[in-house]
Amino acid sequence: MTIKPLADRVVIKMVEAEETTKSGIILAGNAKEKPQVAEVISVGPGGMVDGKEVKMYLKEGQKVLMSQYAGTNVKIDGQEYIILRQSDILAVVE
Amino acid sequence: MTIKPLADRVVIKMVEAEETTKSGIILAGNAKEKPQVAEVISVGPGGMVDGKEVKMYLKEGQKVLMSQYAGTNVKIDGQEYIILRQSDILAVVE
Amino acid sequence: MTIKPLADRVVIKMVEAEETTKSGIILAGNAKEKPQVAEVISVGPGGMVDGKEVKMYLKEGQKVLMSQYAGTNVKIDGQEYIILRQSDILAVVE
Amino acid sequence: MTIKPLADRVVIKMVEAEETTKSGIILAGNAKEKPQVAEVISVGPGGMVDGKEVKMYLKEGQKVLMSQYAGTNVKIDGQEYIILRQSDILAVVE
Amino acid sequence: MTIKPLADRVVIKMVEAEETTKSGIILAGNAKEKPQVAEVISVGPGGMVDGKEVKMYLKEGQKVLMSQYAGTNVKIDGQEYIILRQSDILAVVE
């Protein structure tokens, strides 16, 4: 069973805390917004979104930084995912 | 009696909790927004919506993920439906 | 005496509760928005509304679903009507 | 002394309650918005308003329905008027 | 010393209450917005404002009606003025 995001949305999977620490990334929080490291699982087709053409530049497998409160959580076969708009992804980590 | 959604709206029917569990999807909630699995029953014609051309890409029979608080509930012949905008549908589940 | 709605507005008349039950429609409410069945009485001319061209697709006599809190109530010759924008009509019931 | 409304504004005068009753219109209120019957006294020139071309379709002498909380009250020579945008006029009553 | 308003702003001077009464205008207030009579002292050049071309149609010396809470008060040489956008002027009084 797979989740195919619509429009300019992407499906991401949070990277485990252990993995995060190992890779040297520790996230500092502030009161309003806490970033998190995640892996891109699936990318929507883009196209016209709210009357504007959106081109998808994210790719499956990329490690990304996002805002904690963006998007919607779903759990499939015991694995938690987040569906959010590409514009809510702040940066790619390499 | 049938409901024909207008503009960029779609009519969906929530998939029963039992069916959801059987298909392996368990939805994690957060405080602001809880996703849900639903089946697309009817799709509006699209066209100009708030001055912007909207093309409908959803099809009847698709299983979709949505935000719980989007749309309006209606009950016809004992069956509950939700009418919401296509843009409130997050993803297709296959 | 008649009410001629302006711009993209329509005048509707709520369908009686008895009639609603007879036709098999029972409306489920949620805390934020309760849909209602109504009949379209009069349709505005459309045209430029807030800088955007609006085409009217509703017709007199149609049964429609709407949000309870949309529009403005008026009472003429003992009959209550609601004036609201065409975009606040969710679906046509047939 | 006369009031010449600017841009897409119109000047209206509330129709007396007695006259309203005589003409058979009784207005039902809801908590948020109460409609009222008024007569159009003066119509602005229209033109570019907030970057959009507005064409005036209201005419002096028309009886109209409006929202009670729209516009600004002024009193000239003992007569109270309301200045509001043409788009706040809901319908013409004939 | 003079104030030259920028963009689509105008400088106005409130007409004294005595003068207002003499001219027969008494302003009715409501809870949200109280209109006032003022004289146009200076008119900005118009031009592009927030990406939209604004043409100035007000002229020095005109008597105008405005909303009390629009604009910013300044006092120069003991005289109080208000700087506000042309679109906050409701009507010209003649």
Next chain:
Amino acid sequence: MTIKPLADRVVIKMVEAEETTKSGIILAGNAKEKPQVAEVISVGPGGMVDGKEVKMYLKEGQKVLMSQYAGTNVKIDGQEYIILRQSDILAVVE
């Protein structure tokens, strides 16, 4: 060390209260917004700002009126400056 404002921003320096009094300007405050006299120190390059072309018309050395709560305060070498958008400047004083 100098501050070069970006986009449609300008750097201004408040004119001392003594100087303000001497020049005959006394600012009347209201509860929401208090204007202030300032001198333009540096003007940004303008250009595309939020998808709109902005042309800078302010010049260094001009005395201007602004809203007190617009912009951001910075202190360099003991001198306090304010960085704000050109559109937050209400008028030029000559």
Next chain:
Amino acid sequence: MTIKPLADRVVIKMVEAEETTKSGIILAGNAKEKPQVAEVISVGPGGMVDGKEVKMYLKEGQKVLMSQYAGTNVKIDGQEYIILRQSDILAVVE
């Protein structure tokens, strides 16, 4: 490990308080917004952002002034960074 900002975002690193004092910049705060000096570490590619073409004019190594509450904090290898939109950078300090 590097952070590559997306769209119109930039990655900046706060300049140490000691360094700030040495360079003569002391930041005055107000209740709503406190500016800060930072160094640009990485600049996104720009391009279409929310339907508008954004061109990046910031460069790595520049010292900039920003609003304290803009952007999202991240910590990588013990170093704290902020990811924010180019439009949240107020000025370049030279």
